[in-house]
Amino acid sequence: xxxxxxxxxxxxxxxxxxxxxxxxxxxxxxxxxxxxxxxxxxxxxxxxxxxxxxxxxxxxxxxxxxxxxxxxxxxxxxxxxxxxxxxxxxxxxxxxxxxxxxxxxxxxxxxxxxxxxxxxxxxxxxxxxxxxxxxxxxxxxxxxxxxxxxxxxxxxxxxxxxxxxxxxxxxxxxxxxxxxxxxxxxxxxxxxxxxxxxxxxxxxxxxxxxxxxxxxxxxxxxxxxxxxxxxxxxxxxxxxxxxxxx
Numbered sequence: 459x460x461x462x463x464x465x466x467x468x469x470x471x472x473x474x475x476x477x478x479x480x481x482x483x484x485x486x487x488x489x490x491x492x493x494x495x496x497x498x499x500x501x502x503x504x505x506x507x508x509x510x511x512x513x514x515x516x517x518x519x520x521x522x523x524x525x526x527x528x529x530x531x532x533x534x535x536x537x538x539x540x541x542x543x544x545x546x547x548x549x550x551x552x553x554x555x556x557x558x559x560x561x562x563x564x565x566x567x568x569x570x571x572x573x574x575x576x577x578x579x580x581x582x583x584x585x586x587x588x589x590x591x592x593x594x595x596x597x598x599x600x601x602x603x604x605x606x607x608x609x610x611x612x613x614x615x616x617x618x619x620x621x622x623x624x625x626x627x628x629x630x631x632x633x634x635x636x637x638x639x640x641x642x643x644x645x646x647x648x649x650x651x652x653x654x655x656x657x658x659x660x661x662x663x664x665x666x667x668x669x670x671x672x673x674x675x676x677x678x679x680x681x682x683x684x685x686x687x688x689x690x691x692x693x694x695x696x697x698x699x700x701x702x703x704x
Contacts, residue, residue, distance in 0.1 A: 479582075480505050480506075480559070480575070480578050481507060481557045481558045481559060482505070482506055482507060482557050482558075482559040482560070482561060482574070482578060482659075483506070483507050483508040483509075483510060483551075483555040483556070483557035483559075483560050483561070484502055484506050484508070484509045484510065484560075484561045484563055485510045485512065485548060485551030485552065485555065485560060485561065485562050485563070486498060486499070486509070486510070486511045486512070486551075486562075486563050486564070486565050487512045487514060487544055487547035487548055487551070487562075487564075487565070488511055488512065488513045488514065488516060488520055488521070488565045489513070489514045489515070489516055489541055490516045490517065490518040490520060491516075491518075491520045491565035491566055492518055492519065492520050492523070493520070493523055494520075494565050494566040495511070495520040495521075495523065495524050495565040496520075496523045496524045496526075496527040496528060497568055498563065498564075498565050498566065498567055498568060499511070499524060499527075499528050499530070499533070500527060500528060501567075501568040501569045501570075502569060502574070503569075503571075503574055503575065505575075506532065506561075506574075507532065507556075507557050508532050508534060508554075508555065508556075508557065509530065509532050509533050509534065510534045510536065510551045510554050510555060511524065511533065511534070511535050511536070511565075512536045512538070512547040512548070512550050512551045513535065513536065513537050513538060514538050514540070514541040514542055514543070514547050515538050515539055515540040515541050515542075520565070521535065521537075534554060536550055536551070536554060538550075542673075543673065543675070543676035543677055544655065544671075544675075544676070544677050544678075544680060545670075545671035545672055545673045545674075545675050545676070545680040546671075546673045548562055548655075548670075548671045549670045549671050549673065552665070552670060557662070558661070558662045558663070559578060559581060559659060559660070559661060559662065560659070560660050560662060560665070561574065561577075561657075561658070561659045562655060562657075562658040562659075562660070563656070563657060563703075564655075564656040564657070567594075567656060567657060567703045567704065568703065568704045569703050570701075570702045570703065570704070573592055573700075573701040573702055573703060574659075574701070576592075576698055576700055576701045577590045577591075577592055577659045577698055577701045578590075578659065580647050580696055580698050580701075581659055581661060581696075584694070584696075586692075586693065586694050587661070587693070587694045587695075587696050588660060588661050588663075588664030588665075588668070588688050588691075588693030588694065588695070589653065589658060589659065589660050589661070589664065589684075589685065589688050589693065589694075589695045589696070590653075590658075590659040590660075590695075590696050590697075590698060590701075591605060591606065591650075591653025591654060591657055591658060591659070591695070591696075591697050591698065591701075592605065592657050592697070592698050592699075592701030592702060592703055593605055593643070593697075593698070593699050593700070593701060593702045593703070594654060594656060594657060594703055595702055595703065595704050596704075597704055601643070604654040604656070605653060605654050605656075605657070605697070606650045606652075606653060606697040607650065607651065607652045607653070607654075608650075608651045608652065643699050644697070644699050645699070646699070647696050647697060647698045647699070648696070648697055649694050649695060649696055649697075650695055650696070650697045651685065651689065651695065652681070652682050652685035652686070652695065653681070653685065653695060653697060654681060655680065655681030655684075656703075657703050658681065658684075661693075664688060664691075664693045667691055667693075668684070668687050668688050668691050668693070669687065671684055672684070
C-alpha cells in the first residue's frame with residue numbers, strides 16, 4: 459500500500475470519529491415548498507440521525523418529489539391534514555425526535571458543506587450556549603435580513619416603521635435597525651439577541667428548560683419569542699458567520 463492511500467484511509471477514519479460525536483435530528487416544516495424540499499433534504503450531511511419532515515397539509519408535489527429523490531431510511535414524514543402553523547409543526551417534530559441537538563430548517567434552505575458541523579461544534583464548545591444560528595444568504599451571495607438581529611423593542615420598531623434606519627450610518631447608536639445584516643460581518647462566532655427560525659440549532663437540555671415553541675403564533679415572531687425566552691432563562695444565543703446556508 460502506498461503512503462498516500464494509508465493517509466486517505468486514516469483521514470476517512472478520523473472523519474467518521476469526528477461525525478460520530480454528533481447526535482442531531484433535523485426538523486423541517488413543509489407547506490407547498492415544491493422542489494425546494496427535496497433539495498433541502500439532499501443538502502443535509504450523512505451524520506444526521508433523523509430527518510423529520512412535518513407537512514402542514516400541502517397540496518403540491520413537494521412530498522412526492524421528496525420521496526422520489528430521497529429514499530433515505532432516516533426520513534420520517536408527519537402528514538397533517540391542514541396547515542397548523544410553523545410553531546405547531548415544529549413542536550410535532552420535537553415530539554418525534556430523540557436527539558440531543560435539534561436543527562430547525564426551512565424547506566427552501568440548502569446547507570453548505572460543513573455548516574452544520576461548525577454549528578454543532580460551536581454549540582458543544584460552551585455549555586451555556588442553548589441556541590446557534592448561521593449566515594443566511596440569497597442565491598447571489600448577499601446576506602438576508604433576520605439571521606442575526608436584536609429584539610425589536612418599541613424604539614427599534616419605530617425606527618424600522620418610519621425608515622429612520624437610513625440615518626444609521628451617521629448615528630448608529632440611535633437609528634440602528636433590529637436586523638443586523640447591514641453591520642459588518644464578524645470574523646468569528648458572537649452572541650446575539652436573536653436569530654432566524656429558518657436555521658435554528660438548539661440544545662435539547664436548553665429546550666426542555668425553556669419550553670416548546672409558542673403555538674399562539676401561527677407564522678412569524680415565534681422565533682423571536684423563543685429567542686427571548688432562551689435568554690431570559692440564562693441561555694446564550696450564538697451566531698456563526700462561517701455556517702452558511704442558501
